[in-house]
Amino acid sequence: MVFSYGIRQQLNGKVYLKITLPLKVIKTYIIRNMISTIDCFYYTIIKNKFKGGTMEEKRIAAKRAVDYVHDGMIVGLGTGTTAYWAIKKLALKVHEGLNIKAIATSIQSEELARKLGISLISFSDIDEIDITIDGADEVDYNFNLIKGGGGALLREKIVAAASKQLVIVVDQSKLVNRLGLFPLPVEIVKFGHEVTMKNLSKLQCKAKLRMKNEKVFVTDNGNYIVDCHFDSIENPKELHNKINLIPGVVDNGLFVDMADKVIVGYQNGEVKELY
Ligand SMILES: O=C(CO)[C@H](O)[C@H](O)COP(=O)(O)O
Incomplete structure (x- = not known):
């Protein structure tokens, strides 16, 4: 690290200490501080x-x-x-x-x-x-x-x-x-979400529209999320495919x-x- 300090400057009768640091050091310092604040x-x-x-x-x-x-x-x-x-x-x-x-x-x-x-x-x-x-x-x-x-x-x-x-x-x-204790998130389009939710419920789950701060949660893609409570998912691949066949479903959280x-x-x- 290269830096210099100790250059005194006299302005209006006051003595200032001028410290010169390379931009990279200053940037790293700011980033590190920003990171610890976060x-x-x-x-x-x-x-x-x-x-x-x-x-x-x-x-x-x-x-x-x-x-x-x-x-x-x-x-x-x-x-x-x-x-x-x-x-x-x-x-x-x-x-x-x-x-x-x-x-x-x-x-x-x-x-x-x-x-x-x-x-x-x-x-x-x-x-x-x-x-x-x-x-x-x-x-x-x-x-x-x-x-x-x-x-x-x-x-x-x-x-x-x-x-x-x-x-x-x-x-x-x-x-x-076994997967399923965590409610399975399903992203669905807003239009007709009521019927999409009914169709999701037919797969033997309790389907709940996700809320945030008393408002319906909207994804970065402008859609809704339905959290489907299955408790236990026996065949993840089969369930994944069945859910994605429902009209209105964009995708589900099974990977x-x-x-x-x-x-x-x-x-x-x-x-x-x-x-
Ligand atoms: O799928 C995700 C976000 O959509 C996250 O990876 C998942 O919810 C885990 O979150 P965290 O790391 O906060 O426990």
């Missing part, structure tokens, strides 16, 4: 709002996943509190010289990446994504996932499907023997045969990679 926000507000494991379990899993990101890669950025840690770690690496371009799965992640200085790219500029790091709400031992707790399932699935490698980062509470690697953070600080 960290505090996540720890104090979001930590208590989300069910599941602790922020530390999420953080260590996300940190490990970033080891798989290399110079020159196109990286898919997930959505949610676990993906947040991956974006944050990536930003630090970028400021240390890692050269990547990223594509985000939500407006929220896009804004965070932009704020932290990660270069963004759009689908019009690329054919495929090298690696995507994203969270999940449930993961079974066949790597089937439920996603969409944060309402970003559609963009998450588009990005995952375009990725050579999908790395899922979770805390230990997300691992299940079948998509994840390549699952990285799990444990309470004792251990991180396990499942293949």
Whole structure:
């Protein structure tokens, strides 16, 4: 680090100390401070709002996943509190010289990446994504996932499907023997949503329209989310296909045969990679 200080300047009889720092040092300092301010926000507000494991379990899993990101890669950025840690770690690496371009799965992640200085790219500029790091709400031992707790399932699935490698980062509470305890999010168009919901209920689930602050929740794509309470999903692939055949359904949060690697953070600080 090159910096100079100690150059005294005398102005109007007062003595000032002039400190000169290279722009890169100043930028890194600002980014680091911005990151720790956002960290505090996540720890104090979001930590208590989300069910599941602790922020530390999420953080260590996300940190490990970033080891798989290399110079020159196109990286898919997930959505949610676990993906947040991956974006944050990536930003630090970028400021240390890692050269990547990223594509985000939500407006929220896009804004965070932009704020932290990660270069963004759009689908019009690329054919495929090298690696995507994203969270999940449930993961079974066949790597089937439920996603969409944060309402970003559609963009998450588009990005995952375009990725050579999908790395899922979770805390230990997300691992299940059978999917379904977490209500399955289904993105549906607004028009005729009442009838779409009735058709979803015919699949033996309790379908609830997602609300946020007493208003119907609207996705980044201008659609609604229905949370379908199945309790237990016997055949994820079959259910995925049945749901997507209902007119009005855009997509659902079952990710079948998509994840390549699952990285799990444990309470004792251990991180396990499942293949
Ligand atoms: O699918 C998602 C957002 O649509 C998230 O990956 C999922 O909800 C997990 O979130 P978190 O990491 O906050 O526990």
